[in-house]
Amino acid sequence: MTSRRTRYIIIGAGAVGGTVGGRLAEAGHDVVLVARGAHFEALRAGGLRLTTPEGTRAHQLPVVQGPDGLGPELRPDDVLVLSVKTQDSTAALDAWSARPVAGGGTAGERLPLVCAQNGVESERLALRRFRHVHALCVWLPATHTEPGSVSAAGTPLSGILHLGRYPSGTDETARRIAADLEKSRFLAPVVPDVMRWKYAKLLSNLANAIEAVSGPLESPEAKALVRRALAEGQAVLAAAGIEAASPAEQAEARDGRTTLVPLDGTERGGGSSWQSLSRGTGTIEADYLNGETVLLGRLHGVPTPVNEALRRIANTCARERRAPGSLTAARLTTLVDAG
Structure with missing residues (x-):
């Protein structure tokens, strides 16, 4: 990683992805949202409307439909956060893993991918395509039923996100991501046995x-x-x-x-x-x-x-x-x- 500030690319800006992306942005982090269909159009037109116990805010964040929207190369300091439903994981992983990264190599070879999803299958799918896979156990009561809008009802923390390497272990990348999450209204314990969670x-x-x-x-x-x-x-x-x-x-x-x-x-x-x-x-x-x-x-x-x-x-x-x-x-x- 370079000294440049980490950019979080939220692949699937629904209930979980939208809340995590919105909270990271509120804490001053660079965030790109990835969405499709009516949700993409609403995010592009009016921003992300995030409702929490503190009220509703509109976040004007970059939004794309896929890696083509970010130019020919990703940045070496990007972190990919996969938060689509598992039935959509394979298509998303294929789209992003082969993307070139500035300085050489592909996303699958160089960038960390965090699986912020229910179930245990996406990590298996990701490890076939990405060298650096992290699992995130998501306890984040959030809702996404209207295009452009997500809500999270938890206070004072929006959720609890156990994080670790897949299939096991911890590393500096996990600790850095967790530190960013903990500055963004989450508890993010880094654990060596994240799949237990x-x-x-x-x-x-x-x-x-x-x-x-x-x-x-x-x-x-x-x-x-x-x-x-x-x-x-x-x-x-x-x-x-x-x-x-x-x-x-x-x-x-x-x-x-x-x-x-x-x-x-x-x-x-x-x-x-x-x-x-x-x-x-x-x-x-x-x-x-x-x-x-x-x-x-x-x-x-x-x-x-x-x-x-x-x-x-x-x-x-x-x-x-x-x-x-x-x-x-x-x-x-x-x-x-x-x-």
Whole structure:
């Protein structure tokens, strides 16, 4: 790295990417947002509207649709932050990894890539294309349902972002990125075992499909489905010999550090999968959340019928562009039990 100031290229400026990019910009860091479609057009026309408990601000940041928007070469001090949904990772990684970097080499050979995403698959995909891959376990309650706008309800910190090298270890790059994040309203512990944290997050994300398809996880039927999906997830991790951070560790990391407050007088909507259905994107990340449990179950001989059904139903709802909460939890339970 040169002495020039780090530039953060946020590949996927949605709920997580937009919040991280906006907060970094507020702390004085160079930020480029990467978006597409109506979101790109809104960001280019009116800037990023970031709503937090302190209010709403419009950030006029550079925005591009891909690496071509940044000229023929990337800078040697660039950090790439991948925050698209995992189903979009391969296309993004292919687009950015081969990009030349000033001074020689490509992004895949020279630049750090941070996977700021749910699930555990993008790091595997990235390591095929990038030499320097970092994993970021994202606990960041944020929402993106309207083009050009994101919101994050946490205060005084917007979120907690465990960071480390993939597959394990730490380095000076991780510490430098974490220092920048901690100046930007995040807690960013640098840990040598970051995938333990990401597998713990994966377990909690098994409920995403249930929330997206049937709404808030408040009914007895919804809570029972969550317990069943989680039990399968825990069983496959045990069979695979994969360790996840414990609930007690997660609670200790978050305790007292951030509180969620209503923004603009309204409660926050659902999580990332709920937001995908709300935006009518046509895709959802269930293949890499519930589907990861299914994959591990098949590899290690553990039945996972609940997660298999949730993966299939969530994908159908996304493909048919159904609104979030279109099935009751009771109806979803019936479909899950029907296999």
